Amino acid sequence: MSLDRLIDKIKETNNPTVVGLDPKLDYIPEFIKEKAFAEYGETLKGAAEAIFEYNKGIIDAICEVVPAIKPQAAYYEMYGFEGVETLYKTIRYAQDKGMFVMTDGKRNDIGATMEAYSTAHLGEVVVGSKTIAPFGADALTVNGYLGTDGIAPLLDVCKKFDKGIFVLVKTSNKSSGELQDLKIGDKTVYEVMGDMCEKWGEELPGKYGYSGVGAVVGATYPEQLEEMRAKLPHTFFLVPGYGAQGGGAAGVAKAFDKNGIGAIVNSSRAVMCAYKNGNYDEKDYAKAAYDEVIRMREDINSAIK
Amino acid sequence: MSLDRLIDKIKETNNPTVVGLDPKLDYIPEFIKEKAFAEYGETLKGAAEAIFEYNKGIIDAICEVVPAIKPQAAYYEMYGFEGVETLYKTIRYAQDKGMFVMTDGKRNDIGATMEAYSTAHLGEVVVGSKTIAPFGADALTVNGYLGTDGIAPLLDVCKKFDKGIFVLVKTSNKSSGELQDLKIGDKTVYEVMGDMCEKWGEELPGKYGYSGVGAVVGATYPEQLEEMRAKLPHTFFLVPGYGAQGGGAAGVAKAFDKNGIGAIVNSSRAVMCAYKNGNYDEKDYAKAAYDEVIRMREDINSAIK
Numbered sequence: 067m068s069l070d071r072l073i074d075k076i077k078e079t080n081n082p083t084v085v086g087l088d089p090k091l092d093y094i095p096e097f098i099k100e101k102a103f104a105e106y107g108e109t110l111k112g113a114a115e116a117i118f119e120y121n122k123g124i125i126d127a128i129c130e131v132v133p134a135i136k137p138q139a140a141y142y143e144m145y146g147f148e149g150v151e152t153l154y155k156t157i158r159y160a161q162d163k164g165m166f167v168m169t170d171g172k173r174n175d176i177g178a179t180m181e182a183y184s185t186a187h188l189g190e191v192v193v194g195s196k197t198i199a200p201f202g203a204d205a206l207t208v209n210g211y212l213g214t215d216g217i218a219p220l221l222d223v224c225k226k227f228d229k230g231i232f233v234l235v236k237t238s239n240k241s242s243g244e245l246q247d248l249k250i251g252d253k254t255v256y257e258v259m260g261d262m263c264e265k266w267g268e269e270l271p272g273k274y275g276y277s278g279v280g281a282v283v284g285a286t287y288p289e290q291l292e293e294m295r296a297k298l299p300h301t302f303f304l305v306p307g308y309g310a311q312g313g314g315a316a317g318v319a320k321a322f323d324k325n326g327i328g329a330i331v332n333s334s335r336a337v338m339c340a341y342k343n344g345n346y347d348e349k350d351y352a353k354a355a356y357d358e359v360i361r362m363r364e365d366i367n368s369a370i371k
Numbered sequence: 372m373s374l375d376r377l378i379d380k381i382k383e384t385n386n387p388t389v390v391g392l393d394p395k396l397d398y399i400p401e402f403i404k405e406k407a408f409a410e411y412g413e414t415l416k417g418a419a420e421a422i423f424e425y426n427k428g429i430i431d432a433i434c435e436v437v438p439a440i441k442p443q444a445a446y447y448e449m450y451g452f453e454g455v456e457t458l459y460k461t462i463r464y465a466q467d468k469g470m471f472v473m474t475d476g477k478r479n480d481i482g483a484t485m486e487a488y489s490t491a492h493l494g495e496v497v498v499g500s501k502t503i504a505p506f507g508a509d510a511l512t513v514n515g516y517l518g519t520d521g522i523a524p525l526l527d528v529c530k531k532f533d534k535g536i537f538v539l540v541k542t543s544n545k546s547s548g549e550l551q552d553l554k555i556g557d558k559t560v561y562e563v564m565g566d567m568c569e570k571w572g573e574e575l576p577g578k579y580g581y582s583g584v585g586a587v588v589g590a591t592y593p594e595q596l597e598e599m600r601a602k603l604p605h606t607f608f609l610v611p612g613y614g615a616q617g618g619g620a621a622g623v624a625k626a627f628d629k630n631g632i633g634a635i636v637n638s639s640r641a642v643m644c645a646y647k648n649g650n651y652d653e654k655d656y657a658k659a660a661y662d663e664v665i666r667m668r669e670d671i672n673s674a675i676k
Contacts, residue, residue: 147459
């Protein structure tokens, strides 16, 4: 009901990072695409199969040294329902290898609909006399613009199935400040959202002091990371924006508490496309990803210490 | 590149309403479920087939008198990738019957990822030498919490494929005010978001004065509807919350301009479950939906005039 399972995995692997699996076809080595297209044609099914093949290679390579993956729903939806099937298969594959899976979907809606999203991504649905987990991820990113009744159904599902959520607080993109940095009285919009995370999290306490309601705070805004770390002592951070988006290790180190926990840092493109840096054959894409993951772990761990 | 195609359909049918297709299994008549489960078992596939069968019945019954449907992505994701296949098939089926389809997904993310969502739901993806529309809806609901660079990719896709978006401004749920009603200087958060819609819409002008960037403003807050109608002259409104959520015709009438256009009102449960009101056999669920749709049209049209 908290994010303890994630924090346990981070401690076990001594690695506070998560690999974002955002598989555009452009990121996928030619030999994988050729094989899939030969079998399924240049179709959404072909694309979806290529992506799954690629994902399996990455997961096999990193599952012992990285605690979690974060598949971004958009990149699967981009290949239609066939792509969404690959999202499902990727979640299962990674979990079978012992990884924690955070679906990055930034879902949001009114209560009744949020119940459906909670069921879809974290819970179980009833079909006749059967109960089935439609996607069964371990955590889901969500957007809190609709307030408490858009979040409450998630808390119920997290309690029942030992899952967690991450609420957008301060995002990593350039224009995040257009709304998020505006002042409501003496607080910014993102601080108001952060306070809500602390409040929502009270229902899902964890053994490390962090609740099941995490926050997304971008690596590209290190000052806000530091400020939010101090102000939100029970809120675990998912930190995107390291690497390709420009966030550095010194900056992301501010997301961690004095015990060296409290956050997990995401990298997507730099890991997925590591094989394109000139030192690898495309057949060694998984080895390249592994090397980048180890480099990232050392980079961040040394900045935390 | 605007919402003109939708407004044309509204004029053609003289009906400013949209039917939300949010198909929980509970809403679906037993005879449809029994048939689907007999063929596919009590599986996600069975559920997905039952929903598609049900949706087709509703669409067949209403396609001549209602301009649009609004499938809510959550209720399809709740039945896994098989459910998402039904979303795809429902979009295509309704479009083949001449309806405008608004996917209610409230998607949001940073620019690169929003490009993927735009491609997924409104645009076309490249697979090898082929170009394919993964879902191909006519409009998509989105959440603007991330600011301009989370919206810009949508504008490009809307321009290219003549599609539209609806941005959450003031949502219909009880807790919508927790963030949306807070004051930034002398404006509320939802007013700030509304202003952004006007700005984003400048890129997608339409022949009726309304741009391709609409706003979601709930029927449950008629005062805000009236206020926003006056302040956002180029922003077309999608108005949820009529019927089951408590919004009445007099309230939603405030979403329309002096020419009787400017908004489309959604009803989901009241239409989908119309057959449960005691006057119908479940086999007549589509007839019941038709009757409710006509009742709703008259109710709203008479309040506008």
